[in-house]
Amino acid sequence: MAEKIPQHxxxxxxxxxxxxxxxxxxxxxxxxxxAMRKKGRIxxxxxxxxIAAFTIMIFVGTK
Ligand SMILES: [Zn+2]
Structure with a gap:
């Protein structure tokens, strides 16, 4: 049967x-x-x- 792998x-x-x-x-x-996480957050x-700017643009554009 399946061998038990030590916890890791x-x-x-x-x-x-x-x-x-x-x-x-x-x-x-x-x-x-x-360092990667910090960069990812930015x-x-x-x-x-x-996305917010795009949404506002669409919202304003349809009026
Ligand atoms: Zn490593």
């Missing part, structure tokens, strides 16, 4: 298998992940502003 999770950055109580395999991955806000 994957590094949030490079997907290496790591112990369950860890989130990253190294400090480098941790830092890279945090991009997300930028997109929201674009």
């Amino acid at each position: 999770v994957h590094c949030n950055m490079c997907w290496k298998a790591i112990p369950v109580d860890e989130k990253f395999c190294s400090d480098e991955c941790k830092q890279r992940y945090q 991009l997300w806000y930028f997109m929201l502003v674009l």
